[in-house]
Amino acid sequence: GENVEQHPSTLSVQEGDSAVIKCTYSDSASNYFPWYKQELGKGPQLIIDIRSNVGEKKDQRIAVTLNKTAKHFSLHITETQPEDSAVYFCAASKGGGADGLTFGKGTHLIIQP
């Protein structure tokens, strides 16, 4: 089955700096790569996703890049703000749907004031 590795497990950055979280996946047939943000005491929430026919996608301060050859994808957050502090999960699946999603172990992002 699919295996998703996520690094780092904890990331601390100064407010205003950029943050990058990286994931690798094992199944070359995977074609859907969402990122979820989990705030304290809440369930994860989708923030951005990318499909394997696209190399990069942006939404305001967040962007995701995908390298199919290397089987890795990354989340980039620019101009970080205190409200970006949360746990971020990457995931991968085949078929483009929510079924079959395999999640990474998560990255705890801490924004230092």
Next chain:
Amino acid sequence: DAGVIQSPRHEVTEMGQEVTLRCKPISGHDYLFWYRQTMMRGLELLIYFNNNVPIDDSGMPEDRFSAKMPNASFSTLKIQPSEPRDSAVYFCASSARQGSTGELFFGEGSRLTVL
């Protein structure tokens, strides 16, 4: 619009007791998922349903765990008997495949502590 609703939010029980967690998915969603979250193992898929039918239960840890979805608006996850290693946050999530992006909508979770 109401999101995914889970109950109870917190449950503390003693080893050996039966635990039932409940979930109401978003109306119109045809997929329902149960996940377990722990520090050590992250988010693990336990089971998911499509149109109320269990599709993949390979993540269910053992026979002590069972899940049902009697209708499109209700699902339960039962642990009997419970053990301390079952302590975790259990999430229910729903999704619509038809015309969707595949987004999972999570509830706020049920935090289970087994003493």
